[in-house]
Structure formats: structure tokens, C-alpha cells
Amino acid sequence: MHFTSERHDDGVIEREFLSGDVPGILWTPASASEPVPLVLLGHPGGLRRMYPRLLARARRSVASGFAAATIELPGGGDRPALPDLEQARAELRRAVAAGERPTDEVIDRLVLPLVDRAVPEWQALLDALLELPAIGGPVGYSGGIIAIGVRLAAMEPRIAAAGLFAGSFVPRAIIEQAREVTIPLHVLLQWDDVDNDRQLALDLFDAFGSTEKTLHANMGGHTGVPQFAGEDAAVFFERHLR
């Protein structure tokens, strides 16, 4: 991992980096005197496009005294396109636009290869970040793509708590894997997200094996998560990472 830029702004140090050939961003509190907990910020791909929202989420983590970090998804942003995945995404969008439920086969073809590629990259990021003197732990995973968060929560013992955004399609195999998850979970669902499969999100929440799991469902559509819902998620991480 090597840093390619550094910027100080309003108590936050923002550093861009390359983890292998995967670009990413790390935010740390400028004032921390001890190693801090870490929140991994998931997103749907396209760091540049997602930057304003990621920065807002990172600032909230830093306000809690945590570091926050993210990396570009496989096939996202400036990374090499993945044609099979683009093909599956186009088919899924066609189905949603036609008001149809995408088939399990298309959902699998879109999401499973992405999870298979992304999860080892997040784990490599974790290896590198936890060697930095500024970062201690515990570690949380926050956001989407929810299938990536589920796989990480199920198999990566360094993830202590997860705040997941149930806003994307979930393969049945990932719902099965959710039964293995036992860490505290905070799941956000936009109830009136017309492009999401609400029942699948409820099935996923039901499947989680965790004894502490909370579902927060709100109105406002896919991108209209109310501000108070973000504050609730911050309180969840403060409860579990501090």
C-alpha cells in the first residue's frame, strides 16, 4: 500500500492510496493521540462519482473518533471493465426497467463474481491498514454492496460490527451465507426503493444468525436515506467500535 496524496481539512486527514493496483481513500482524525477504530465504507462502485457521499460518511466516522477507508470496486471507476459483469448488469437493468423481477440466474451472474473478486481486496486493504500506527481497531463495515458486506461479516473475523445498506439484489447463496453471520448488525432498508426487491431484503435480514440485529426501514427512495437514519447508524458504530 502506498499513499499518493495527502490533504488536511477541518480536522480530517484525507489520503489517496494504491493497495496493489486498487485505488482507495483513507480518512483519519487529525487530532488522534492513540490508534483508532476503523470503518470500511462500502459503495456501489465509482469512487469519483460517489466521493461527495463517501466524504460525508467518512466525516461522520471521524467525528466519532474513527478512521474510515474505502477502495474502488472491481470493474468500477477507472479500473478495467469486466465485460461479463457489464453484460449481467445490463440484463438486470432491462428487467427492472420492464417492471420484472430479475431472475436468480442474472442476480448470481452479476453479484457473485463481484463478491468473489472484491472480498479478498477488502481483506488485503485490512491487512495493510491495520499495520499503520494510526489505526488500531475494532473494525466495522458500513454500506453496500450488501452482498460484499455479508460475505465479509461471515468470513472475516476482524470485522466486529456491520451497518449494511439493503439496497441491491442479493443472490440466494448470500442469503444462505447470512446464517453464518453472528456479529452485531444494523441494516438500513429504503422501504419505497422501487428498484430494490424488498422481500429479498427482509428474507436476508431474517436469515442473519446474529442475536443483535436491527432493521431500520425508512421512506425516501433509493438515494433518499433520511439524515436521522445516518445518525442512527453512527450511534450503532459508536456502541460497538468504541
Next chain:
Amino acid sequence: MHFTSERHDDGVIEREFLSGDVPGILWTPASASEPVPLVLLGHPGGLRRMYPRLLARARRSVASGFAAATIELPGGGDRPALPDLEQARAELRRAVAAGERPTDEVIDRLVLPLVDRAVPEWQALLDALLELPAIGGPVGYSGGIIAIGVRLAAMEPRIAAAGLFAGSFVPRAIIEQAREVTIPLHVLLQWDDVDNDRQLALDLFDAFGSTEKTLHANMGGHTGVPQFAGEDAAVFFERHLR
């Protein structure tokens, strides 16, 4: 309305009263210098049995600077028994104990007469409380029986926000009435409450006409609402009643 007792404890004034022949309890902050908002505390009946939990909820309201009040339900506690209602309750409990879903007919026979009797009593309570110089408004309704909360939220314009506990059976007619509700709602559901009908609770949440409605689902069974869920509800009322 006339008060029958008064007790000061740790910044809270607790007064028992009779509203007509309906017994109730009012909690107010000892230190308030202006008329305060009011939270009506719903419950499943049996003021004496529910007292410890009601007191804890009232203390949370007073900590937010609000008054809190409750009355005994028709047929509850020391009030005259309602034999038809007892009969329906026994039938419903038999069905639940046998692992069956109670019929819509039994749910209607248990809940609708209770709602029809209780709602005017809560409205009379509101008339009386809002005449007290210590109580200003706005007014929230908090808790169960959820069907009473729905009817009040739909038809009583003085209720500005409701935090509802989706832990009891809901007649279809009440789900229809939920479409008329437009105030901000915070709905609590115990996901693993084995004696509750989860799908009915989700149907009810879906039916509400409010543009701001939030569902918080947690684990812990019917009476195991996590402490943080109570705090989330308090934050909801602070946002809407202050």
C-alpha cells in the same frame, strides 16, 4: 379530571387521577418553567402490572422535558371486566398456544370493541390535560395497543407524532385506517416475537400514508426490546415534539 395523589421523586412529579371514572397517571418535570409537550403512554392494560415499565418510559419522556400520561384500558386492571372481550381473548390465546394463526373474526372481536371504547377515553384525557397550565403540546402517542394508536393517529388532529409498538394483532379494518395516517411515525417491531404476526405488522407499516415513517425491527422477543431501541424512540419524539 381530578387528582387523587401526588408524589415528588428525583425531578418528576407523579400524580394519580380519575378522568371520569377512568384511573390514570400523569408525570411532569418538577423543574419546567413553561408549558411542556406531552406523550401519551399506551400499554396492553393493567396499570398496576405495567407500572414499572410505564414509569421507566415516563422518566425518559420527562428527561426530554416532556410530560407523560396514561389511563387504564377498558376492561383492564380494576375496571369492570368486559366478558365478550375476555371470551375473544381466551379464544385468541388458545389459537396462538396451538400454533395457529387466530382468525380475522376473533381478532376483530377482541380488538375493535376495545379501540371503539378506548379512543374516546384517550380523547377526553387529552381535553383535560391540555387545560392544565403545565401542559402545552405538541402531543405524541407512544406504545401499544397499536390499533388504538393507529385510530388516534388517523382521527385525532392533536396527535403530532406517534411511536407505535407493533406487538399485538391488528384487525384488517385498522390496516385500512392506517392509510389515512399522515403524521411522522416510528414503529417498533420485535422480529422474533413468536406470539405476534410479523407479516401483519409489515402490512400495517406498509399501509401507513405518512411520508416520514420508520420501522425499527429488533431481536429479543415480545418483552425484550433492547435499551438502544428505547433511546431511538426518545430521539424520534425529541425531533418532533420539541
